Amino acid sequence: MKLALGLLLILLTIGCSKNETPPASYKPQAPAAKIDPATTATISGVISFDGAAPKPQQIDMSQDPACVVGKVPPNFGEAYVVNGGHLQNVYVYIKDGLGNYSYPTPPPTTLDQKGCRYVPHVLGLMVGQKLRILNSDPAMHNIHSMAHENSGWNESQYPGGDAIEQTFSKPELMIPVQCNNHPWMKMYVNVSTHPFFAVSDADGKFTISGLPPGTYTLAAVHEKMGEKTAQITVGAKYSKTADFKFSSSDIK
Amino acid sequence: MSSSTQTAQYNPAYHRFTLILAICTFLLIIAGALVTSNDAGLAVPDWPTSFGSLYRIPPMVGGIKYEHGHRMIAEFVGLLTIILAVWTQRKDARSWMRKLGWFMLLLVIIQGTLGGLTVKMRLPWYISTAHAMVAQTFFSLTILMTVFASRRWIETTRTLTRQPDSGSLNFRNLALLTVLAVYMQLFFGAGFRHGGLHFLPHLIGACIATLILVWASFTGLLRFGAIKPIRGASIAILGLLVIQLLLGVAAYMTRVVWGKDAVQPRPSMVATTVAHVAVGALLLAHCFMLAVQAYRNLAPAAGLAADQKAVVA
Numbered sequence: 001m002k003l004a005l006g007l008l009l010i011l012l013t014i015g016c017s018k019n020e021t022p023p024a025s026y027k028p029q030a031p032a033a034k035i036d037p038a039t040t041a042t043i044s045g046v047i048s049f050d051g052a053a054p055k056p057q058q059i060d061m062s063q064d065p066a067c068v069v070g071k072v073p074p075n076f077g078e079a080y081v082v083n084g085g086h087l088q089n090v091y092v093y094i095k096d097g098l099g100n101y102s103y104p105t106p107p108p109t110t111l112d113q114k115g116c117r118y119v120p121h122v123l124g125l126m127v128g129q130k131l132r133i134l135n136s137d138p139a140m141h142n143i144h145s146m147a148h149e150n151s152g153w154n155e156s157q158y159p160g161g162d163a164i165e166q167t168f169s170k171p172e173l174m175i176p177v178q179c180n181n182h183p184w185m186k187m188y189v190n191v192s193t194h195p196f197f198a199v200s201d202a203d204g205k206f207t208i209s210g211l212p213p214g215t216y217t218l219a220a221v222h223e224k225m226g227e228k229t230a231q232i233t234v235g236a237k238y239s240k241t242a243d244f245k246f247s248s249s250d251i252k
Numbered sequence: 253m254s255s256s257t258q259t260a261q262y263n264p265a266y267h268r269f270t271l272i273l274a275i276c277t278f279l280l281i282i283a284g285a286l287v288t289s290n291d292a293g294l295a296v297p298d299w300p301t302s303f304g305s306l307y308r309i310p311p312m313v314g315g316i317k318y319e320h321g322h323r324m325i326a327e328f329v330g331l332l333t334i335i336l337a338v339w340t341q342r343k344d345a346r347s348w349m350r351k352l353g354w355f356m357l358l359l360v361i362i363q364g365t366l367g368g369l370t371v372k373m374r375l376p377w378y379i380s381t382a383h384a385m386v387a388q389t390f391f392s393l394t395i396l397m398t399v400f401a402s403r404r405w406i407e408t409t410r411t412l413t414r415q416p417d418s419g420s421l422n423f424r425n426l427a428l429l430t431v432l433a434v435y436m437q438l439f440f441g442a443g444f445r446h447g448g449l450h451f452l453p454h455l456i457g458a459c460i461a462t463l464i465l466v467w468a469s470f471t472g473l474l475r476f477g478a479i480k481p482i483r484g485a486s487i488a489i490l491g492l493l494v495i496q497l498l499l500g501v502a503a504y505m506t507r508v509v510w511g512k513d514a515v516q517p518r519p520s521m522v523a524t525t526v527a528h529v530a531v532g533a534l535l536l537a538h539c540f541m542l543a544v545q546a547y548r549n550l551a552p553a554a555g556l557a558a559d560q561k562a563v564v565a
């Protein structure tokens with residue numbers, strides 16, 4: 001009897017969690033203004049890494065032969081990709097200081113699965129912008145998003161299967177995405193309410209353009225080392241640099 | 253008690269069947285722990301279908317191999333449990349045993365449903381923990397059924413072998429306490445393993461559980477060592493406890509300390525954590541056995557006198 005009640009309780013729980021309304025999409029409170037394109041500024045910079053970076057760990061992909069068809073280069077963990085002191089895969093965004101503007105939703109951004117790795121390893125998109133997920137592998141993947149603010153999901157995708165499209169309705173940083181069929185496949189999605197973000201490239205470089213003049217808090221977020229911020233003021237049509245430095249002491 | 257009024261007959265085929273079910277369930281627990289340790293819990297995103305089909309077997313590679321393999325073994329164990337319930341109903345004279353058979357069927361259905369919920373709800377820690385706890389409960393009951401179906405259980409008259417056991421914390425209560433202590437460890441351990449709890453409760457719990465288990469098994473050996481099943485269970489518990497403590501340390505080192513930033517589950521992590529789950533299940537089953545044997549073979553001095561009078565009369 002107690003067990004039956006327990007079961008009922010559990011079923012009710014999922015019943016309820018299933019009925020949860022999806023989080024309403026993010027909306028600014030006051031009527032929004034448009035940015036004057038004639039006055040916009042650009043912030044660019046380099047993310048560097050000081051000290052000895054953890055050695056990239058080689059991944060053993062032998063548990064799925066479809067991951068190692070043909071000549072595949074060795075696959076390494078991408079938590080710390082440091083190139084001549086430059087740090088890749090850092091998400092840089094305007095954290096604070098933007099006025100109340102409205103932005104058109106950008107076209108879909110793509111996440112590919114290739115050689116049983118995610119390309120890119122870190123990406124940013126806007127609230128409401130589509131994420132198109134492709135499977136370029138001969139392997140079967142599942143894509144499991146472990147969001148906290150947004151609703152999570154898990155879908156499988158056959159080799160060369162149809163693109164999966166997902167959107168995110170709330171701002172959220174470093175949402176882990178994992179494949180449970182190939183548990184080394186991990187990547188991070190960052191969702192913002194505006195289009196002023198970038199991810200550092202192999203040379204640690206990033207560029208954020210189209211910014212209205214103003215004073216901003218700029219933040220650089222790394223999946224393991226967390227966030228660093230800087231205050232920056234840009235005038236109309238200004239180009240400014242802002243560099244960030246992570247170091248081995250940031251490794252937790 | 254109904255067991256003393258109804259006489260069961262030893263049935264070797266039935267006994268062998270309960271043993272096979274217990275062994276399959278043990279393998280299923282290992283298969284389940286492999287799913288968790290390989291991070292493969294969501295490799296198959298749907299349930300009760302697998303990739304949309306109820307019977308088609310997907311390519312058994314990567315995480316799918318663990319997840320779908322676990323489902324297939326679970327279905328087999330479910331089937332065996334149906335047979336067990338029906339067989340017990342038709343052939344066992346003990347009504348409590350027949351009830352136990354149906355209870356096992358209910359439990360395996362609940363367990364399958366919990367397994368499905370882990371998939372549907374994408375592994376919330378409390379569902380995964382419940383799934384881990386019901387798994388070991390079910391396994392312990394398969395072991396108890398094997399004991400209840402054994403020749404020794406059926407063909408010894410318990411009232412003649414009983415010994416007195418008194419005091420507020422008598423041995424029967426102490427034996428029950430071992431079951432409770434291992435359940436506590438199972439809850440804290442699974443809660444930690446599935447990301448819902450801190451490690452500290454499990455560590456403190458290990459000290460408490462060790463104390464209780466050592467106390468109980470030494471009492472079992474020193475005071476009731478003449479009763480064979482109690483001696484056997486006590487020795488097994490001591491041995492398993494030592495192994496479990498060592499495996500716990502190994503699991504902690506490989507998964508938590510060295511494995512913190514691992515890019516993928518390493519073989520050492522998988523081996524130690526799976527072994528810790530499996531030996532944990534054996535330990536729980538033996539604590540159940542100790543408790544059952546204590547209740548069967550011991551009685552409060554007063555009750556014992558009345559019992560024996562009844563036998564003589």
Ligand code: HEM
Nearest residue numbers: 281284285287288293326363364367368370375380384387
């Ligand atoms: C008699 C039936 C079953 C038994 C005894 C059983 C047992 C187990 C055990 C012992 C674990 C490992 C728990 C841990 O390591 O903490 C596990 C994990 C798991 N089981 Fe089962 N299981 C059964 C049925 C099922 C079914 C029908 C499914 C259906 C999908 C399922 C899905 C899973 C999943 C997804 C996990 C991984 C959970 C996680 O990583 O959090 N199980 N099972």
Ligand code: HEM
Nearest residue numbers: 384437438441442445458461497500501503504525529532
């Ligand atoms: C009486 C002693 C102990 C018992 C009965 C016990 C039992 C368990 C069980 C049943 C689980 C996993 C439950 C599941 O998910 O199915 C677990 C997990 C765990 N236990 Fe223990 N344990 C004991 C002592 C210890 C000790 C002494 C340590 C370490 C110092 C330890 C470290 C761990 C760790 C690290 C995990 C999680 C493994 C993972 O993350 O995969 N345990 N324990």
